[in-house]
Amino acid sequence: MNQWIDACSIDDLQANSGVCALVENQQVAIFYMPDDNAVYAINNYDPFSHINALSRGLIGDIKGEPMVASPIYKQHFSLKTGRCLEDENIRVETYAIRINNARVEINTNITIEEAA
Amino acid sequence: MLYAIITVIFRISSLKEEYMSNQQNLLVIGNGMVGQNFLVSLMASDIKEHCDVITFCEEPIPAYDRVHLSEYFSSKSANELSLVSPDFFNENDITIHIGDKAIAIDRNNKTVTSANGAVIAYDKLILATGSRAFVPPISGHDREGCIAYRTIADLDNMIAAAKDSKVGAVVGGGLLGLEAAKALQNLGLETNVVQFGPRLMSAQLDDGGAGLLKSKIEDLGVTVLTNKNTIKIIDGDSCRHKMIFADGTELETDMIIYSAGIRPRDEIAASCGLDIAGRGGIVIDNQCLTSDKDIYAIGECASWNDKIFGLVAPGYAMARTVVDHLAGGAEEFTGADMSTKLKLNGVDVASIGDPHASTPGSLVYSYQNGVDGVYKCLVVSQDNKQLLGAVLVGDASGYPTLTQYYLNGIELPQHPDSLILPSRSDESVGLGSDALPASAQICSCYDVSKGDVCSAVEMGCTTIGALKDETKAATGCGGCAALLKSVLDCELEKAGIEVNTDICEHFPYTRQDLYNLIMVEEIKTFHDLISKHGAGKGCEICKQVVGSILASYWNEYVLESEHVGLQDTNDTFLANMQKDGTYSVVPRMTGGEVTPEGLISIGQIAKKYGLYTKVTGGQRVDLFGARVDQLPLIWQELIAAGFESGHAYGKSLRTVKSCVGSTWCRFGVDDSVGLAVELENRFKGLRAPHKIKFAVSGCTRECAEAQSKDIGVIAVEGGWNLYVCGNGGMKPRHGDLFATNLDKQTLIKYIDRILIFYVRTADRLQRTSVWMENMEGGLDYLKSVVIDDKLGVCDQLEAQIQHVVNSYQCEWKTTIGDETKLKRFRHFVNSDKHDENIIFVEERGQIRPANLEERELLAAENA
Numbered sequence: 001m002n003q004w005i006d007a008c009s010i011d012d013l014q015a016n017s018g019v020c021a022l023v024e025n026q027q028v029a030i031f032y033m034p035d036d037n038a039v040y041a042i043n044n045y046d047p048f049s050h051i052n053a054l055s056r057g058l059i060g061d062i063k064g065e066p067m068v069a070s071p072i073y074k075q076h077f078s079l080k081t082g083r084c085l086e087d088e089n090i091r092v093e094t095y096a097i098r099i100n101n102a103r104v105e106i107n108t109n110i111t112i113e114e115a116a
Numbered sequence: 117m118l119y120a121i122i123t124v125i126f127r128i129s130s131l132k133e134e135y136m137s138n139q140q141n142l143l144v145i146g147n148g149m150v151g152q153n154f155l156v157s158l159m160a161s162d163i164k165e166h167c168d169v170i171t172f173c174e175e176p177i178p179a180y181d182r183v184h185l186s187e188y189f190s191s192k193s194a195n196e197l198s199l200v201s202p203d204f205f206n207e208n209d210i211t212i213h214i215g216d217k218a219i220a221i222d223r224n225n226k227t228v229t230s231a232n233g234a235v236i237a238y239d240k241l242i243l244a245t246g247s248r249a250f251v252p253p254i255s256g257h258d259r260e261g262c263i264a265y266r267t268i269a270d271l272d273n274m275i276a277a278a279k280d281s282k283v284g285a286v287v288g289g290g291l292l293g294l295e296a297a298k299a300l301q302n303l304g305l306e307t308n309v310v311q312f313g314p315r316l317m318s319a320q321l322d323d324g325g326a327g328l329l330k331s332k333i334e335d336l337g338v339t340v341l342t343n344k345n346t347i348k349i350i351d352g353d354s355c356r357h358k359m360i361f362a363d364g365t366e367l368e369t370d371m372i373i374y375s376a377g378i379r380p381r382d383e384i385a386a387s388c389g390l391d392i393a394g395r396g397g398i399v400i401d402n403q404c405l406t407s408d409k410d411i412y413a414i415g416e417c418a419s420w421n422d423k424i425f426g427l428v429a430p431g432y433a434m435a436r437t438v439v440d441h442l443a444g445g446a447e448e449f450t451g452a453d454m455s456t457k458l459k460l461n462g463v464d465v466a467s468i469g470d471p472h473a474s475t476p477g478s479l480v481y482s483y484q485n486g487v488d489g490v491y492k493c494l495v496v497s498q499d500n501k502q503l504l505g506a507v508l509v510g511d512a513s514g515y516p517t518l519t520q521y522y523l524n525g526i527e528l529p530q531h532p533d534s535l536i537l538p539s540r541s542d543e544s545v546g547l548g549s550d551a552l553p554a555s556a557q558i559c560s561c562y563d564v565s566k567g568d569v570c571s572a573v574e575m576g577c578t579t580i581g582a583l584k585d586e587t588k589a590a591t592g593c594g595g596c597a598a599l600l601k602s603v604l605d606c607e608l609e610k611a612g613i614e615v616n617t618d619i620c621e622h623f624p625y626t627r628q629d630l631y632n633l634i635m636v637e638e639i640k641t642f643h644d645l646i647s648k649h650g651a652g653k654g655c656e657i658c659k660q661v662v663g664s665i666l667a668s669y670w671n672e673y674v675l676e677s678e679h680v681g682l683q684d685t686n687d688t689f690l691a692n693m694q695k696d697g698t699y700s701v702v703p704r705m706t707g708g709e710v711t712p713e714g715l716i717s718i719g720q721i722a723k724k725y726g727l728y729t730k731v732t733g734g735q736r737v738d739l740f741g742a743r744v745d746q747l748p749l750i751w752q753e754l755i756a757a758g759f760e761s762g763h764a765y766g767k768s769l770r771t772v773k774s775c776v777g778s779t780w781c782r783f784g785v786d787d788s789v790g791l792a793v794e795l796e797n798r799f800k801g802l803r804a805p806h807k808i809k810f811a812v813s814g815c816t817r818e819c820a821e822a823q824s825k826d827i828g829v830i831a832v833e834g835g836w837n838l839y840v841c842g843n844g845g846m847k848p849r850h851g852d853l854f855a856t857n858l859d860k861q862t863l864i865k866y867i868d869r870i871l872i873f874y875v876r877t878a879d880r881l882q883r884t885s886v887w888m889e890n891m892e893g894g895l896d897y898l899k900s901v902v903i904d905d906k907l908g909v910c911d912q913l914e915a916q917i918q919h920v921v922n923s924y925q926c927e928w929k930t931t932i933g934d935e936t937k938l939k940r941f942r943h944f945v946n947s948d949k950h951d952e953n954i955i956f957v958e959e960r961g962q963i964r965p966a967n968l969e970e971r972e973l974l975a976a977e978n979a
Contacts, residue, residue: 008946012939016681017688019945027944027951033653035643045953050968051697052943052951056688058656059681063621069656071685071693076655 004098004105013039013104018068020044020055023106028095029055030104031068031079038066040079041097041106046070047090054092140239142442143228144171145218145384150415150431151244152179152199157439159208167442169210170236172228174217175267178205183428183592186295188271189302197268221388223408240410242438243385243398247378247416247426252287256349257374261356265296265375274373278303281370283355285309287346288376289316294460296375297338301461308339308367310346310359312376320456320467324482325507328491332463332510341367378426380417393419402448403441404434412438425452428592429560436563453523453560457508457515464512469505469522470495478504481533485510492536494518501527508536516599524556550606558599561592566603573607578616580604619880620657623650627805627880631665640670641678660684661880664767667803668875669916671923673930674803675937686765689941690927691747696965698954699747700740701727702764703754704800707774707792707812708735717757725750728962734771734809736762741963743950745942751928760926767881768803769810772796773821777814777831786831788814791860795829798864801924802871802917805878805887823851826884827867832856836863840870840898841888849885852895855903865914869902872913 007021013032021028027044044052049072057068059079066079076085077092084090096107142158144151151171158164173179180197188197205212213234220229227237249264251257261277263270265286278284284300286293289311300307309316315326316333330340345362352358355368380397391399391407397419404412404420415431416424425431430452440447457466473480477498484491488510495505503521508514514535521528521535529535554567564587572586580601584590590597617626623646625633630645639645642662646654654662663682667674674683675690686692691699703718718737722729727750728740742750751761764770774792778784792812802808811822812829821844822828828839834857842851855866878887891897900906931937943951955971956963966974 012945014680014940015677019940020943022944022947022949030945035653049695049697051695052953053693053697056685056693058659058684059653060622060655060659061653062655064652066653067655071688072695072697074656 003109004100004107007104007106010099010102010104016059018055018057018059020052021104021106023095024108026108027052027055028106028108029068030097030106031055031059031066033059033066036066039097039099039104040066041095042068042077042079042082043093043095045092046072046075047084047092048073048075139166139168141237142167142169142240142242143236143238144169144242144244145228146244146246146415146417147171147173147175147179147212147214148244148246148415149179149182149199149428150246150435151242153428153432154242154244154414154435154438155204155208155210157435158442161439161443163439163443164208169208170213170238171210172213172216172218172230174215175269176215177268178212178214180268182266185265185268185271186299186302188268189275189299194268218384221384221411223388223411226410238410240412240442243406243411243413243417244415244431244435245381245384245417247380247424249374250377250379251374252346252376254346254348256357259349259357259372261370262349262372263374265292265299265373271299274299274371275303277371278305281305281356283308283369284371284373285359285367285369286373286375288312288374289340289342290319290375290377291317291456291458291460293373293375294333296373297333298461300371300373301336301338305371306339307337308341308369309333310344310367311340311342312345314342316340316342317465317467320454320471320507321465321509322471322473322493322507324484324493325465325467325471325491325509328484328489328509329460329463329465332489333461336461338461378416378424380419380424382417385411385413385417393422395419395422395424397424400434400449402437402450404438404449405441412441414438420449421451423451425454427452427454427456429453429563432561432592433563453519455519455522455560457512464508464510466508466512466515466518467506468515468518469503471505471507473505475504481536483533483536485538494532494536496528496532500532503528503532506536516596516602519560520552520556520599524553526551550610552603558603559587559589559592559596562588564589569600569603570607573604573611578604578608619661620655622646622652622654622658625649627661627665628877630662631669631876634662634665634669640666640672642666642682643678656684657880663687664803664805668920671801671803671920673925674927675931675940680940684767689744689747690751690761690765690931691742692765694740694965696954697951698740698965699742699744700738700764701742701747701750701754702732702736702738702762703759704762704796705736705759706796706800707772707789709789709793710736714758718754718759721750721753721757724753726956726963728964732764732771735773736771738764741956741965743943743954745950748932748938748941752932755926755929755932761928763801763927766801766803767806768801769796769799769808772799772810772812773825774812775814775817775819777812781814783817784814784831785816785833786814786836788812788820788829788831791829791836792820795827795864795867798921799867799871799917801927802875802920804871804875806881806883808871808884824848825851827870829863835859838863838866840895841884843883843885845883849889852888854895854899866902868917869910869913870898872916873898873901873909876913 005023007023015034018029018031028041029044031040044054046053053071057071059068067076069076082092082094098105178200217231218228219231227235229235249266263273284305285308286296287310289309297307297309316329346359347362348360349357352368356370359367382392382398385398386392393399398406398413400413400418400420404414406413414434434449437447437449455468473495478495482493490510493507506518552566556566558564558566568587577583577586590600618624659682691701722739730738732738772792772795774788777788778786808826810827811820811825813820813822814831822830823839824842824844828851830837836858837856838854839851840854843849955966957966
């Protein structure tokens with residue numbers, strides 16, 4: 001089931017920030033770092049505050065690892081692996097993402113590692 | 117040849133015998149804080165190779181932090197209180213019998229039998245059975261809802277019992293009793309503390325200290341009853357129980373928590389014939405050996421010199437002694453310092469040594485400040501040279517210095533009372549950590565000396581975190597954290613190592629440095645700043661700081677595409693994100709003034725969008741529960757009704773509160789509302805390191821509470837008095853009187869300069885109160901900069917504020933006028949659906965976010 005699903009246009013993304021897309025009934029937070037030409041997709045649900053808000057967090061890097069800081073209680077999540085940098089037992093789902101003809105596509109069935 | 121072979125065999129068997137005789141069964145009964153500390157110390161010692169270690173743990177979970185038990189009710193879970201890493205027993209090859217209780221010791225055969233029927237042989241036995249909460253043996257003591265305060269299971273019982281209780285009583289006004297009272301209050305109960313004697317914390321405090329503590333605890337809404345001897349508990353009339361006291365009075369309550377002292381658990385020792393002290397407890401000597409040379413006792417079950425030690429630090433010292441003795445060392449337990457410092461319901465309390473001046477010939481100094489609620493007393497030797505004891509209530513900041521005088525026998529200064537009198541000049545009376553000998557104990561919980569800390573710093577521990585990991589200092593009660601920090605700073609300074617003040621890993625600069633770079637090089641974007649002066653992509657710390665500095669200095673629209681990624685949670689959507697991910701909206705009401713039409717519009721808008729409304733402390737109305745897609749619609753309607761953004765979301769000027777002033781008030785001296793409106797309009801939108809609040813009072817009755825604000829103005833006959841750097845909140849600070857009898861023009865000029873000087877020089881997220889306290893030279897320095905223009909920067913400061921005033925914009929208005937910005941204001945970028953996770957329930961006629969439980973319930977109903 002390697003299905004790429006159209007999420008939005010590349011113009012819908014916010015440079016150096018995040019947006020949330022509804023993909024197959026799942027809330028996917030999509031982050032865009034134009035300087036690195038990088039896009040990341042993780043689940044929008046913040047496991048600490050139990051609300052859908054990770055797309056609204058500040059992004060950047062911690063020791064080179066791209067991350068988003070939860071807008072609620074500021075825990076950091078790796079944009080590559082979804083792991084919480086403060087608590088290795090906590091992880092959010094990550095999704096394969098690609099840009100195809102200026103469209104952003106998500107595949108919720110494969111992980112980042114499989115796609116790469 | 118034969119002879120040689122025999123010799124070899126003999127050697128092997130003798131080696132084996134030696135090995136066998138060194139390998140011994142070490143059995144520990146009890147896995148509480150002290151039992152666990154013993155295991156940890158043992159594993160860190162060389163003898164662990166020669167021990168097979170077995171331990172019994174009666175509770176269903178291994179050792180946890182009983183000292184911070186009440187935190188179980190607030191943030192911590194049972195897991196967070198745990199003192200044992202999950203793999204500790206496995207990794208160290210320790211057999212733990214969890215949930216099993218040792219019930220009998222057979223000293224002849226050297227075995228212990230457990231409740232589950234296990235029989236374990238021992239070579240050496242360590243009793244760490246602890247203590248139980250004392251429950252007075254009165255009639256009715258075991259009625260339903262009467263619970264001892266000791267274990268996590270007890271806490272679960274309390275939580276369950278609290279569900280259908282309104283009133284609670286704690287029997288015992290000691291340290292643990294007051295903690296239990298806090299827990300009851302947090303559970304929402306009307307709380308009483310019932311103390312047998314005349315004083316709270318009678319072991320640690322004198323009359324003066326206990327009296328002040330009582331009034332402080334009562335201020336927090338807890339009723340304290342002293343001299344109450346409960347004689348029986350019977351059915352209540354309005355509550356479940358009625359406590360009957362010896363003086364004929366009574367108390368109705370639904371729950372009773374016992375925390376009236378501890379009793380050592382010495383039954384298992386008594387039944388096998390070990391010596392028990394007259395007042396209970398297993399008798400031990402200086403090696404912590406009981407009357408049986410193969411059995412030790414440590415912690416609260418042990419009695420040394422007829423004394424039971426009810427704190428963890430002495431228990432840990434006993435554990436160390438036993439490990440040392442097992443290894444053949446000569447360490448002795450010779451009593452322990454019972455000094456203690458804690459925060460009870462937010463009240464600082466500390467006690468050192470002999471607080472009751474019971475030492476013959478001792479003398480007492482005391483200081484009582486009824487205004488600020490501070491009590492301090494020193495007990496000194498007859499020759500006025502040695503500190504014997506101390507009590508601190510309301511302000512325990514002197515504790516680290518005083519304990520050092522006490523523990524190390526350092527000679528007191530010529531006027532010992534200088535140690536407790538408030539210092540009103542720059543002279544410092546604290547004992548610098550540099551003056552301490554290497555043997556000085558820094559952390560009493562883990563017996564860490566200054567020498568230990570210094571060698572850890574030498575080895576490369578240059579942060580508090582690293583020091584804690586290496587030495588364990590400040591990881592027990594935490595009372596020595598400030599002292600540890602000062603030793604660290606002092607050692608680093610001596611070693612020529614600079615203390616790292618970088619804002620984060622992306623910029624090797626302080627906030628002030630970044631501000632200067634932006635100003636001098638006229639940098640306008642984060643991108644330019646990080647490519648010139650930083651590394652990496654940035655993080656939520658530096659982005660927010662730079663976003664704030666750029667906004668303070670250039671005052672461009674914060675949602676410009678170069679800036680939007682720098683804004684913190686609330687600024688990103690120009691509203692305040694609440695716990696459920698919805699936002700609250702606060703329109704500006706300058707000076708708290710609003711027309712009836714304005715109020716009606718706000719009401720109608722709130723009603724239309726189904727928002728929860730609440731009046732804020734800053735004299736305006738907060739509208740809660742707006743979804744992100746509703747924000748622009750709400751703003752549009754508010755703007756149409758004549759309102760603008762209140763900047764409640766920004767680290768910026770929030771409100772200028774005012775009393776009604778001379779316009780209406782019979783006592784008013786000047787027009788406080790008029791000035792408040794003018795000030796708020798001048799400074800609105802100014803971004804700063806933290807939020808800023810003003811207030812203006814129309815006379816010295818001070819109804820606007822201006823002296824608790826960053827900027828406070830009070831009308832007096834000769835003009836306006838200006839107060840600066842006050843604060844309410846977490847750490848209240850009374851504003852400093854900056855200048856008096858000012859005319860309006862001078863007043864505004866001073867405020868202009870002070871604000872921009874603060875914006876330029878403060879640290880990240882530093883309120884004006886802390887900024888002032890950290891400023892070298894303090895108030896006098898600030899006056900010299902602002903009034904005398906000592907630095908020659910006043911023109912610049914004024915020019916900058918004028919730029920901010922001239923470039924003010926209502927960010928809501930800018931946003932709703934820009935189609936591209938509006939795109940961000942929807943939950944999904946590809947759908948008009950709403951976030952289904954946002955669910956409200958009704959309370960007191962308005963909405964509130966559903967809690968997790970309610971969300972799950974509603975989801976189940978809908979499924």
